[in-house]
Amino acid sequence: MGPVDHHRKTVYALVRPLLFALDPERSHHLTLRLLSTAWRLPGIGRLVNRTCAAHLPVLPVSVMGLRFPNPVGLAAGLDKAACCAAAFHDLGFGFVELGTVTPLPQPGNPRPRLFRLPRQEAIINRMGFNSDGLDAFLANLARQPRRGLIGINLGKNKDTPAERAAEDYLLGLHAVYAHANYVTINISSPNTPGLRDLQEATALGALLTAIKAEQKQLAERLRRYVPIAVKIAPDLDDLSIDAIAAQLIEHRVDAVIATNTTIARVGIEQEPLARETGGLSGRPLREQSTRVIARLYTHLHGRIPIIGVGGISSADDAWEKLVAGADLVQIYSALIFRGPSVVREIVTGLAERVQAMGAASLGDALVRARFALRTSTKMTSATPSPSGGGRGCGSSTE
Numbered sequence: 001m002g003p004v005d006h007h008r009k010t011v012y013a014l015v016r017p018l019l020f021a022l023d024p025e026r027s028h029h030l031t032l033r034l035l036s037t038a039w040r041l042p043g044i045g046r047l048v049n050r051t052c053a054a055h056l057p058v059l060p061v062s063v064m065g066l067r068f069p070n071p072v073g074l075a076a077g078l079d080k081a082a083c084c085a086a087a088f089h090d091l092g093f094g095f096v097e098l099g100t101v102t103p104l105p106q107p108g109n110p111r112p113r114l115f116r117l118p119r120q121e122a123i124i125n126r127m128g129f130n131s132d133g134l135d136a137f138l139a140n141l142a143r144q145p146r147r148g149l150i151g152i153n154l155g156k157n158k159d160t161p162a163e164r165a166a167e168d169y170l171l172g173l174h175a176v177y178a179h180a181n182y183v184t185i186n187i188s189s190p191n192t193p194g195l196r197d198l199q200e201a202t203a204l205g206a207l208l209t210a211i212k213a214e215q216k217q218l219a220e221r222l223r224r225y226v227p228i229a230v231k232i233a234p235d236l237d238d239l240s241i242d243a244i245a246a247q248l249i250e251h252r253v254d255a256v257i258a259t260n261t262t263i264a265r266v267g268i269e270q271e272p273l274a275r276e277t278g279g280l281s282g283r284p285l286r287e288q289s290t291r292v293i294a295r296l297y298t299h300l301h302g303r304i305p306i307i308g309v310g311g312i313s314s315a316d317d318a319w320e321k322l323v324a325g326a327d328l329v330q331i332y333s334a335l336i337f338r339g340p341s342v343v344r345e346i347v348t349g350l351a352e353r354v355q356a357m358g359a360a361s362l363g364d365a366l367v368r369a370r371f372a373l374r375t376s377t378k379m380t381s382a383t384p385s386p387s388g389g390g391r392g393c394g395s396s397t398e
Helices: 003-020 024-038 044-051 085-090 134-142 160-179 195-199 203-224 236-249 284-298 317-325 333-338 341-356 362-382
Strands: 059-063 066-068 073-074 093-103 114-117 122-125 148-156 182-186 228-232 255-258 280-281 304-308 328-331
Touching: 003 024, 003 195, 003 228, 003 341, 024 085, 024 114, 044 085, 059 362, 066 085, 066 341, 073 255, 073 341, 085 093, 093 182, 114 195, 122 203, 122 333, 134 160, 148 160, 148 304, 160 182, 160 203, 236 284, 236 304, 280 284, 280 304, 280 333, 284 304, 284 317, 304 317, 317 328, 317 341, 328 333, 333 341
Parallel strands: 073 093, 073 328, 093 148, 148 182, 182 228, 228 255, 255 304, 304 328
Antiparallel strands: 059 066, 114 122, 122 280
16 A cells, blocks of 8 residues: 555545544535535646546456446446536546436435445435436536546436336436436336336336437437446346346347345344335445346346446455456445545556456456356366265356
């Protein structure tokens, strides 16, 4: 760890107790207001960029026709109003996903609706797509300098019935298309009633048909192709994942984000806050989201990129997601619990793995690692059991 990294860790170690002494949602909004205010001061953004982003190892990744400076992105949900995109780029993120934003403003669910579990480095939220609406979102985005790649995460308004959900997503896509590098269709939040029903094969097929038709029209009119990603839940059985993968392939979706938060409480059952309804994110989600990624990859196998999200707080966690089949990764909870230095730690750790393997790029390293994993799994599966039955350990997707 260099002196700059040590300084950043020390600063956050001093600030975190003050932030954690506040109600989680109040702390969240205060942090965003401070970042937004600071980045309006001349020179602050450039100074942070030179201190953080400029010192990251070179680890480019080409996905969805876009070139990412590094594979570590900020997950949607942290900056819902698009007020701090430049700040997060300057901290070193390879890309920033903003939102979720709904067509019309809505307050979301009643408070309290955000809960920290520091011991598990986890968060439970039932925010309910609280949103300032598209107009305010785009106005905020326009006021900031463009530092890097931006994804915009779209949701439907709570009062929009499920059978008209496509209308909300089409409104959102039409509004943000010219301002995004990619657009995410969020059909997996557990906090909007009926939203996850859109993951069912028939409903998903109808939604994707409408979305892809609008994407084609916008691309022709604006002469610019903006990729579409779909964000799915971790609480899916294998048959549901398989059905979703088939729909993604059939409709030529540009990427899939796996995963959103979980309604399960595996590993935190004894925590008093585990009784709170809402989606769980952070470290307890790691294995569950990796399982979904691995299952998706058995079907997609590189034809559709996967962005892996859920429980990533180290380079080892990120590497696990990437070897399982992800092309990019995103973090959120780790930033809250470990501070901005976690971005550099993950990118640096991944770069060190690539170098240690003697690979030319992260993509080359992953080809080797996935081949080694498949070979190891086949050898293990072929090894006879002590009873001579030839029963193997199986893979992570079984």
